[in-house]
Amino acid sequence: MSMIKCEINGLPVSVPAGTTILDAAKGVGVTIPKLCYHNDLDAWAACGICVVKVEGSPKMLRACATAVGPGMKVVTHDPEVVEVRRTVLELILSTHPNDCLQCGRSGNCELQDLSADFGIRDIPFEKRAPEIPRDTSTPSIVLNPEKCVKCGRCVLVCQEMQNVYALEFIGRGDGTRLAPAADVTLEESPCIKCGQCSAHCPVGAIYEKDDTKAVWDSIKAEDKHVVVQIAPAVRVAIGEAFGYEPGEILTGKTYTALRRLGFDAIFDTNWAADLTIIEEGSEFVKRFAGDGPLPLITSCCPSWTDYMEKFAPDFIDNFSSAKSPQEMLGVMSKTYYAEKAGIDPATITMVSVMPCTSKKYEITRSDEMFASGYQDIDYSITTRELARMIKQAGIDFPALPDSECDSILGQYTGAGTIFGVTGGVMEAALRSAYYLITKEDLEQVEFEAVRGMEGVKTAEIDVKGTKVRIAVAHQMGNVQAVIDQVREARKKGEELPYHFIEVMACRGGCIGGGGQPHGATDEIRALRTRGIYTDDEKSKLRCSHHNPEIKRVYDEYLGEPLGQKAHELLHTAYTERPLYKK
């Protein structure tokens, strides 16, 4: 790669060709303010706060969208530049409502931070904050266009990264607002509820639907037995809300915090991930042996199943009918656990803590989510909401001792924990499928080929002479290529390119979920991912079929994997849906 030499504020810089002024400056310890730019996205260069002076250029240039050139001399900070930036900020603030104190992003807002850094005290422009109603139609996220600074991130995320095109800029100039097209609510639009728009929004214009009040009410209600579960990706990210480095594994402290919040039983979604693997792994082995359509496609990501039902309904038969871990734990709590513990399932409130906004949608997505005779999961809250609850309760998270989760739906293997990252479900399934096919355990359980941030990862796995072709895709927009490949082969009647496909809607998998602490970049995703793999490496048991609590649940309650009882409780179905509801 060719290197470019240039100068930033008199400091010599040498960076690879194509590096932006913004990134080059970061390398020499200079922070140029930004608002519309996000590392995951192409520069949209909408806001103008990142302007810098470049020697020989008559006008100031936008550092986020300008690559450094050889010999370029850049000045990032002088009184004139700072004044321009201040004016940009004042103009943005003049159209922004002032109710920061009631805003979900207060204390964690990129606009607030800029305003604080620039020491803005009053605005010399006429205040013209628009009045646009909120869109609260989905169970997952809320659009509050009044707070929108028109940075363009959500539209780029929804269109370019996720390929959903639910959101678009409607109108132009001053009247521009972000919204679904064609006068529909978000719920009636193609939106798949991934929440990636909310994760990327710099301000409080898109945020998770807050269900914490309902959870507090259940905890307070005397006659409720409130059960909680935490998803794999929560444990490696929740610390970020309390000053830890991303990726720090905080399972034990999180259990303790949940207990102190007043939950009556603490379970772990990782246990249910092991259960999902037994069902889905068995399903794969069955289909691979010729009984049922291939490729088998994973279905534990509800944004992905929603996408498929809308954009690729010709793949419905390929979906694993196994429910997601969240749902499996819900139904097992209100049946098996209720029975064993002698609790009336009608009095159980089941709460899940997920990295995900889509899980709020999943809990009522179809009749099968009521398999226990009740709504299997009552409330699904995000990592961000749990962090808020912990703070509200005055719990000093870092000072907490570790504790264990409760038996009988808690113990997990390393295979369960890696569900939180892209490739993890595939890897966990392969560990058990290998055993189911060969009746032998793998010597080495790691499958490097499915790990990492490549958008689509493919491999051919050797199962004692039999070749299993697999593909793993993450970040919704990347799945299209895989779908097209399979369609093409089908059309031509050729050999299928893959037997088994894993898809997760979010970049990096659930560790990068739409409900995780704000500010995820690839660096942060890498740290969270490392945390997940470390949790796996530290586990004594690394394969779902070794989990004694899973073995017990089949012995005592479920019978055979894919058996009748398992089918009633642990499987679901899919149906074609139109992109627009009206």
Added chain:
Amino acid sequence: MTTIAGKEKMLTPEIEAFIEKWKGKPGNLIMVLHRVQEEFGYVPRDAAFEVAEALGIPVAKIYGVITFYHFFKLSKPGRNQIAVCMGTACYLNGGQDLIDECERILGVGLNTVTEDGEFSIEAVRCIGCCGLAPVLTLNGEVFGKVNTKQMRRIIQQFEGK
């Protein structure tokens, strides 16, 4: 993939042939929307969805374009179309008052159509007759130096015609 369930076809065979001809060419979306508006006087919602499907473009992109250009209309205009200029000169000379008066007389707001389908009001940008500000057009006929008192009479001229 179904964009929207259970709708009758709106696009005429001629428009469909037009789309076929333009498919894959640069700038086709604007051309097609232009053609649709020529046919219906606006871009009906169902037509926009059919264009999306025919061109393989997300509905959101189509609406992005329709709402970006003032030229495109999303609702059926009245049989008589009142366009009040809100360019700088007209704005300074009371353009807004004319709009307010129209709204009062017709009982409908900007960009809406009276119940009987007779009149619609829209605001437009400078139409190049700044010397006559404030200006409005009714079915393309220009009225200059209009004051609010004249509004009712101008409208009456077109009523039932």
